[in-house]
Amino acid sequence: xxxxxxxxxxxxxxxxxxxxxxxxxxxxxGKIIGLLGPNGSGKTTLIKLINGLLTPTEGxxxxxxxxxxxxxxxxxxxxxxxxxxxxxxxxxxxxxxFVDFYADFREDVAYTMLNRLGITPTTRLxxxxxxxxxxVCLILVMSRNAKLYVLDEPIAGVDPAARDYVISTIINNYNxxxxxxxxxxxxxxxxxxxxxxxxxxxxxxxxxKTIDEIREEKGKSVDELFREVFRW
Amino acid sequence: MVKKLxxxxxxxxxxxxIPMHLILLGVGLLGRIVQFFENDxxxxxxxxxxxVVVFCVGAVVCLLLTLIFGIRRFYQNLFTGEGYLTFTxxxxxxxxxxxxxxxxxxxxxxxxxMIIVASCVITFxxxxxxxxxxxxxxxxxxxxxxxxxxxxxxxxxxxILYLALSVSFMLYYACIAIGQRAKKNRVAAAIGVYFIYYFxxxxxxxxxxxxxxxxxxxxxxxxxxxxxxxxxxxxxxxAGIAFVLxxxxxxxxxxxxxxxxxxxxxxx
Numbered sequence: 001x002x003x004x005x006x007x008x009x010x011x012x013x014x015x016x017x018x019x020x021x022x023x024x025x026x027x028x029x030g031k032i033i034g035l036l037g038p039n040g041s042g043k044t045t046l047i048k049l050i051n052g053l054l055t056p057t058e059g060x061x062x063x064x065x066x067x068x069x070x071x072x073x074x075x076x077x078x079x080x081x082x083x084x085x086x087x088x089x090x091x092x093x094x095x096x097x098f099v100d101f102y103a104d105f106r107e108d109v110a111y112t113m114l115n116r117l118g119i120t121p122t123t124r125l126x127x128x129x130x131x132x133x134x135x136v137c138l139i140l141v142m143s144r145n146a147k148l149y150v151l152d153e154p155i156a157g158v159d160p161a162a163r164d165y166v167i168s169t170i171i172n173n174y175n176x177x178x179x180x181x182x183x184x185x186x187x188x189x190x191x192x193x194x195x196x197x198x199x200x201x202x203x204x205x206x207x208x209k210t211i212d213e214i215r216e217e218k219g220k221s222v223d224e225l226f227r228e229v230f231r232w
Numbered sequence: 233m234v235k236k237l238x239x240x241x242x243x244x245x246x247x248x249x250i251p252m253h254l255i256l257l258g259v260g261l262l263g264r265i266v267q268f269f270e271n272d273x274x275x276x277x278x279x280x281x282x283x284v285v286v287f288c289v290g291a292v293v294c295l296l297l298t299l300i301f302g303i304r305r306f307y308q309n310l311f312t313g314e315g316y317l318t319f320t321x322x323x324x325x326x327x328x329x330x331x332x333x334x335x336x337x338x339x340x341x342x343x344x345x346m347i348i349v350a351s352c353v354i355t356f357x358x359x360x361x362x363x364x365x366x367x368x369x370x371x372x373x374x375x376x377x378x379x380x381x382x383x384x385x386x387x388x389x390x391x392i393l394y395l396a397l398s399v400s401f402m403l404y405y406a407c408i409a410i411g412q413r414a415k416k417n418r419v420a421a422a423i424g425v426y427f428i429y430y431f432x433x434x435x436x437x438x439x440x441x442x443x444x445x446x447x448x449x450x451x452x453x454x455x456x457x458x459x460x461x462x463x464x465x466x467x468x469x470x471a472g473i474a475f476v477l478x479x480x481x482x483x484x485x486x487x488x489x490x491x492x493x494x495x496x497x498x499x500x
Contacts, residue, residue: 084316
């Protein structure tokens with residue numbers, strides 16, 4: 001297994017708070033990894049650093065051996081935790097946009113998933129419901145044949161049926177040789193698909209183990225351990 | 233990738249400015265049709281002058297909306313939720329800024345050209361022909377007076393005009409880029425930054441006037457004499473100074489914008 005993501009002494013400080021505190025992390029290819037932590041633990045900051053949306057205060061992040069930049073953006077598929085769509089576009093226009101910019105975008109896969117949802121290419125994005133907008137965002141990301149998928153809270157704020165849809169879309173469409181990094185605090189919904197879990201709190205990595213190691217060593221499910229570790 | 237950025241940026245503009253241009257053209261055409269019913273009645277005068285006023289207001293609105301759209305597109309595409317997609321495209325920040333700037337400037341020029349075309353439509357006939365004749369006559373006189381310098385002036389004018397438009401957009405971008413670093417009310421913060429810039433330029437202008445007022449009269453006299461002896465060279469030098477000043481100011485604005493989007497990005 002090759003290393004897809006490496007963080008070395010990665011630190012991000014804001015004027016009044018340290019969001020990430022000199023973390024070291026190494027993720028291998030071909031895994032589904034949960035980035036788990038309560039709100040404000042540093043999950044989104046780490047994800048933004050991976051995507052080059054923030055610059056580290058200290059340390060560095062490497063994707064496939066390269067610092068975030070044009071090259072890594074060709075390899076990373078990112079789903080932010082809020083809508084990034086140009087609302088005036090139609091579904092076809094946003095698909096064409098992805099086709100134009102991402103060489104790894106699978107147009108046929110995207111349209112198959114959109115058809116299954118009953119979303120036609122001529123539909124304007126602004127006419128879609130919030131739930132369908134989120135699904136379109138996920139479809140666009142998972143239609144890429146990326147090396148690293150970074151999904152920030154993909155199941156937060158959606159109903160249980162939609163969560164099942166999101167999870168099935170992820171496991172049915174990701175490139176098996178790639179790594180999927182899923183940030184969430186809703187552990188029980190995604191535990192069954194995870195290979196590894198990373199616990200993060202106040203900008204520190206508390207734990208990084210495989211799911212089997214957690215179950216064997218702690219004798220608990222990831223959800224149970226999460227509740228124990230992050231109990232108020 | 234730059235070609236693709238241009239393609240999508242131009243499309244985003246066209247869907248807004250083409251309907252606006254067609255409306256302006258329609259207003260110009262209506263104004264011309266009104267003139268076919270020319271008579272001495274007060275009703276005609278009211279309708280005619282109303283159509284002229286509507287056309288003039290339409291032309292100003294067209295220019296203003298193109299300017300606002302250029303600024304809004306930069307802000308919305310880079311600093312709101314859309315920024316999450318924009319900045320994760322395999323494109324550099326430099327390419328984003330320059331593509332947006334170039335298309336904004338070209339759309340402003342397109343709006344000016346459309347106003348000229350619509351003006352030709354509303355004045356089509358004798359007035360339009362006379363205006364073109366007068367313009368042609370003035371250009372001919374200028375060519376006879378200036379010779380080869382005339383062509384250089386045209387080239388310099390086009391360059392300075394383009395540069396001035398580009399720098400003005402870059403100034404707005406820099407204000408937005410600084411404003412987006414505020415925690416709340418980022419648009420208000422950007423407007424605040426612009427007013428601070430405006431205040432500083434007014435102060436500097438006043439200081440420049442005071443300095444100029446205190447220059448020795450003999451020095452001014454010598455400069456004026458030199459200008460009188462070398463009028464053609466003076467215009468070239470003035471254009472050169474304008475070019476340098478605009479380039480320096482534009483570069484500063486670009487550096488601020490680039491630094492903010494690549495190092496201090498603060499997406500909503």
